Amino acid sequence: MNANCPKCQQQTTFVSVENKKYKCENCNTVLYKCHKDGCINMIPYGWYCSKCVGQVVRDIKAGAITVVVGVVVGVIANNLLDDKGKKQ
Numbered sequence: 001m002n003a004n005c006p007k008c009q010q011q012t013t014f015v016s017v018e019n020k021k022y023k024c025e026n027c028n029t030v031l032y033k034c035h036k037d038g039c040i041n042m043i044p045y046g047w048y049c050s051k052c053v054g055q056v057v058r059d060i061k062a063g064a065i066t067v068v069v070g071v072v073v074g075v076i077a078n079n080l081l082d083d084k085g086k087k088q
Contacts, residue, residue, distance in 0.1 A: 003033060004041045014033075017030055
């Protein structure tokens with residue numbers, strides 16, 4: 001399997017060693033593969049590489065901002081409609 005080795009700082013060939021661990025053929029470092037589909041980064045520990053963790057955080061922030069904006073717009077629209085009903 002070809003993947004990015006953080007120690008070699010390049011894409012190298014990895015060989016499966018044991019229980020989801022892989023050894024770099026250049027530097028002989030044993031690493032794990034990032035669990036995100038399509039990611040080819042290897043990591044010394046954990047589930048995801050820093051790039052994938054950052055992407056998830058950005059996605060969560062974007063979703064949270066969308067929800068907050070939707071709530072604010074809904075509250076403003078509701079208040080405007082209530083004000084119009086009270087005037088009549």
